[in-house]
Amino acid sequence: MVKIKSNTDGFRGINPVVTMGMFDGVHKGHEALLSLLVKKARESEGESVVLTFWPHPRIILEQDPGNLRLLTTLEEKTFLLSDAGVDHIIILPFTKELSRLPAEEFIKQYLLGKIGMKHLVAGYNHRFGHGGITKAQLKELSERYHFGIDFFGPTLVGGVKPSSTTIRKLIADGDVWEASKLLGRFYSLKGRIVGGRRLGREIGYPTANIKMEDPLKLIPHDGVYACRVHLLGQYFGGMINIGGRPTVDGDSGPKSLEVHIFDFSREAYAEEITVEFIKRTRPEIKFPNLEALKEKLKKDEADVRMILKNSSIL
Template sequence: MIKINSNLKHFNAHHPVVAMGMFDGVHQGHLALLELLKQKARQMDGESVVLTFWPHPRIVLAQDSGELKLLTTLEEKTRFLAEAGIDHIVVLPFTKELAALTAEAFISQYLLDKIRMKHLIVGYNHRFGHDGIDKNQLQPLSEQYHFTYDIFGPTMVEGVKPSSTVIRKMITDGDVGEASILLGRHYSLKGRIVGGRKLGRKIGYPTANVEIDDPLKLVPHDGVYACRVHLLGRDYGGMINIGERPTIDGSSGQRSLEVHIFDFNSNVYSEEIIVEFIKRTRPEIKFPNLNSLKERLKKDEIEVRNILKETGTPG
């Protein structure tokens, strides 16, 4: 059974083999590294340990933190790491004091004294410590402190190096289908259903207004998407509109997420909902009137249902 730790005071693992980083998205590149981590742990008769940090260092260090959006919440990240079969997850609170440590001090005080690491796996482009050491500067430290290490990567997925930065750009641009290839799953948002103006009911397309749980979670580009909806323990197909609803609200500047769930007609206010993005079908459009919007939504529904059928999604 996986153990999740935020305090290393009583941490205990057998011959720990460690990988560390933010692991935002827990994407295909991360998953390939985690496979090496598990393999190495088995070879050394040890246990796999992922050391990650929260909050994100850019928030703590105020490095463009206002623009930072994440692929995974802390809950999602730990869940995906657990599903990857890791023995231990350490979520280390990131502070300015921690950021001030040199790589050597961090290795000595945390990886060796507290975790008692035997082996370290480092991504090919990973840098750490206040001095920002990279893979080429690990050798003298490994000799001095008697640990071994491997450098992992880069790995390729359909000709692309998976990275959190690349995937964020894809989702920001609305390319959720491309992002899903690098993630190894569909990108998703979790939130609560909140009350709206109920105008969707008047045109035959009632929607659930979704309020996102975490303000740091990246929301895809405005537009209409085919989606899978997890609600009340079941999966449904649906289509979601992200944007300012210009036909109804004009240019309000207020973004909303409204999902029409196919073959569903229940009052679900305050319920938790998860939306998985399958494909963006069109940008958000301002229509001259509600009838024009209704006619377009009929076409959207046909297109989205076909996409869901092609991808084996309910709906």
């Protein structure tokens, strides 16, 4: 069972094999690196260690934190890293003091001094320490301080290098289907169901209004999406609308996340809900009246049910 620590104090591990990074999204590239990490640890009869950081450095260093959006919350990231089969996860608090530490000092103080690292698995484009460090410099440090090193990657998925930046852009553009290929799973949002105006019920399409749990979580581009919903211990198909509800609230309405859950008729206010985004079916549209909206929703439902059927989602 994975052991999770919120700092490096008192860490104990057997012949630790370490990798480190933000691991936002824990995508297919990360998964391949973690697989190598676990393999190297087993070969050396050691234990695999993932060192990650929180909060995100951009928040601490005040690098446009207002526009920062992440693929995974800390809870989601920790779960996905645990699911990769590693032995230890260390969530190191990121501070301004830490950001000023040169790579060599970080290796000496943290990786060697506190973790006792025997081997480092480094991503091909991972840079750390104040001012960064090159591959050649890192190799030289491994020889000087007597730890093994492997450089991993890049991995290709359909000819594309998975990266958190690439995946964020796809999702921000609404292309959740392509993003899912690089993630290795469907992108999801988690929140709680809150009360709404119940207008959807009046036109035959009741919706669950979702309040997000983490304001840093990236929300896909406005529009209608086919989705899978996890609610009350069960999975359902559904369609979710993201946007300002222009037909009802005009062009300046607040952004909302409203999901119509197929074959579900229970009250579920305040319940936790997870929505997995399968595919965007259309942009948000302003209709002349509610009747036109209702007719379009019928077409949306038929399109979404076909997507779910063809994709064998449920």
